[in-house]
Amino acid sequence: MGALTDKYCIVGVGETIHSRNSGKTQLGMAVEAVNNALKDAGMRADEVDGMTSYNVMGDSTTTPHIATALGMRLNYAVDVHGGGSSGEMLVANAIGLIEAGYAKTIVVWRSMNGRTFRRIGGQAVGGAARVAEAAGGDIQFQAQWGWSTPAQRFGMTCMRHMRDYGTTSRQLGAIAVAHRYHATLNPKAIMKTPITIEDHQNSRWVSKPFHLLDCCQETDVAVALIITSRERAYDLDQPPVYIMGGTARTMTDLPAWNYSRERIHKVGGFYGRNRLFGMAGIQHKDADFISCYDAFTFTTMIQLEAYGWCEVGEGGPFVETGRLQIDHELPCNLSGGHLSEGYSHGIQMVVENVRQLRWRADDYCPGAAEGHHTYDRSKGCRQLRNPYVCVGMGWGSETTSSSLILRR
Amino acid sequence: MAGPIHWDRVKFIPDYDSKGWWEATKRREYVVNQCNKCGNKWFPPLPACNRCQSTDVGWFKTQGKGFIYSYVVVVQPIFAHFVDAVPYVVAVIELPDANNPGHYATRIAAVLRDDEDKVAIGLPVEVDWEETPDPEIVIPFWKVSGTADNTWKFPG
Ligand SMILES: [Zn+2]
Numbered sequence A: 001m002g003a004l005t006d007k008y009c010i011v012g013v014g015e016t017i018h019s020r021n022s023g024k025t026q027l028g029m030a031v032e033a034v035n036n037a038l039k040d041a042g043m044r045a046d047e048v049d050g051m052t053s054y055n056v057m058g059d060s061t062t063t064p065h066i067a068t069a070l071g072m073r074l075n076y077a078v079d080v081h082g083g084g085s086s087g088e089m090l091v092a093n094a095i096g097l098i099e100a101g102y103a104k105t106i107v108v109w110r111s112m113n114g115r116t117f118r119r120i121g122g123q124a125v126g127g128a129a130r131v132a133e134a135a136g137g138d139i140q141f142q143a144q145w146g147w148s149t150p151a152q153r154f155g156m157t158c159m160r161h162m163r164d165y166g167t168t169s170r171q172l173g174a175i176a177v178a179h180r181y182h183a184t185l186n187p188k189a190i191m192k193t194p195i196t197i198e199d200h201q202n203s204r205w206v207s208k209p210f211h212l213l214d215c216c217q218e219t220d221v222a223v224a225l226i227i228t229s230r231e232r233a234y235d236l237d238q239p240p241v242y243i244m245g246g247t248a249r250t251m252t253d254l255p256a257w258n259y260s261r262e263r264i265h266k267v268g269g270f271y272g273r274n275r276l277f278g279m280a281g282i283q284h285k286d287a288d289f290i291s292c293y294d295a296f297t298f299t300t301m302i303q304l305e306a307y308g309w310c311e312v313g314e315g316g317p318f319v320e321t322g323r324l325q326i327d328h329e330l331p332c333n334l335s336g337g338h339l340s341e342g343y344s345h346g347i348q349m350v351v352e353n354v355r356q357l358r359w360r361a362d363d364y365c366p367g368a369a370e371g372h373h374t375y376d377r378s379k380g381c382r383q384l385r386n387p388y389v390c391v392g393m394g395w396g397s398e399t400t401s402s403s404l405i406l407r408r
Numbered sequence B: 001m002a003g004p005i006h007w008d009r010v011k012f013i014p015d016y017d018s019k020g021w022w023e024a025t026k027r028r029e030y031v032v033n034q035c036n037k038c039g040n041k042w043f044p045p046l047p048a049c050n051r052c053q054s055t056d057v058g059w060f061k062t063q064g065k066g067f068i069y070s071y072v073v074v075v076q077p078i079f080a081h082f083v084d085a086v087p088y089v090v091a092v093i094e095l096p097d098a099n100n101p102g103h104y105a106t107r108i109a110a111v112l113r114d115d116e117d118k119v120a121i122g123l124p125v126e127v128d129w130e131e132t133p134d135p136e137i138v139i140p141f142w143k144v145s146g147t148a149d150n151t152w153k154f155p156g
Helices: A026-041 A063-070 A086-100 A139-145 A150-165 A169-183 A197-202 A269-280 A297-306 A315-320 A347-358 B019-026
Strands: A008-015 A050-055 A076-081 A105-113 A133-135 A205-208 A220-229 A241-251 A289-292 A389-393 A400-407 B010-012 B031-035 B057-061 B065-074 B088-094 B107-111 B124-131 B138-144
Touching: A008 A026, A008 A086, A008 A347, A026 A063, A026 A105, A026 A220, A050 A063, A050 A086, A063 A076, A076 A086, A086 A105, A086 A220, A086 A241, A086 A347, A086 A400, A105 A347, A133 A139, A139 B010, A139 B107, A150 A205, A150 A297, A150 A315, A150 B065, A150 B088, A169 A197, A169 A297, A169 A315, A220 A347, A241 A269, A241 A347, A269 A297, A269 A400, A289 A297, A289 A347, A297 A315, A347 A389, A347 A400, B019 B031, B019 B057, B019 B138, B107 B138
Parallel strands: A050 A076, A050 A105, A133 B010, A289 A389
Antiparallel strands: A008 A220, A008 A241, A105 A220, A205 B065, A241 A400, A389 A400, B031 B057, B065 B088, B065 B124, B088 B107, B124 B138
């Protein structure tokens, strides 16, 4: 176990709805998410003295804007660049900052109009394709190759995995089906219609080997978490969810250079897994459920290999059996994840994991807010029966990953 | 590739680290970075050697021949200059003459002239050159140049 295991907690979570047209500014949404997290925790705005966030090339608002709007006088305010894997990383940062005395209670937030402002791949609003631009830096090569979006990039790694190990598109489809099933139990999810493997196979191609149903949603959303010490957590409204351990943007070479490594599907999480489980002091079998970044079905599958849930090359057969679905062996992304709930670059999965560990998933059960669940999936209950430990795995790219183990 | 690539819709900006590469393409040479101290080779350009950390970096002229290591077929375009080209194949190509035994391979990426039905992992490819409206910018395309045993093709 790490020296700080269980010393810090996530005490509040909040978000806006996922939509395809928020009609709001990123600032307006962020304020709503932070207020919801404060209300959830039972804290006042002036009890927060640190705030951090992540954004992708300025697609968001800033911490000083939110603090000004909410009347917070902060002792620590930093906004960092980066998408997926940043939420878990900022939780790790929050622990370090509180431990070192820079702040006592920290809000981590993300706000994006991912559908109506800047879309994945940098696509312009309303445009069928990215506008003409100046191609410098890494883009001077990507613009020659016509290859830039996550679907195009991760596809290269997936294709080689298929060639090396016999992984199939159908196997990946089982991940889409499982996460969609979870979304049918989530009133907030943007995609609630159940799908089958055949639906997955028949959906249009985006970039082979990826069908449309291998790809995540694009939504407008804001999400916030509140992190503080366990001593402070005891005075607040929710059962504390303890941070057992994690990794913060473990990385190997950037993808275009990683392509020259021996095995291109040896992704970032592979290098972090011993640190993660070592710090938390648990083993895989101790996890009651997981979250695993699903920008694509493939990103979930390859990280299950990387973090050691199955052997290298066995990811396809491992997911194919449906074991990621609720009430099966390894429930994954219980809100529906990026494939079906909506897209926030990962942080919404921390929210879901916290609610599951409080035993208060916000599902269709009439008494959900008080923790009364039927566990009847046919009636829209998605709360697991009394889970204690969750392993969350974030993904920034093939070669960057963060992770977070939580317990109640 | 279904239609043309509109190179006039993008402006390439070579920089200090990449300008030697762009100058070589005008000579119809496919080069990769090479460490002047230890001989290590890599691509895309970076200003230091990842084996010995030297910043004395030069260029290695490859034969412009390799084989397909992986590929994707882009169906939904994102770049404005590629909107009429879909579907097209982008490949990761290994360059055996630039590999570093005991260290990394040297693999590049490129758009292929060939359509998906002609493409498979393991097939040999060679460089082919594409001029653009900007005389300073010549783009290396690659094309399938033969056959091979043990190739693999995406079944979807
Ligand atoms: Zn060297």
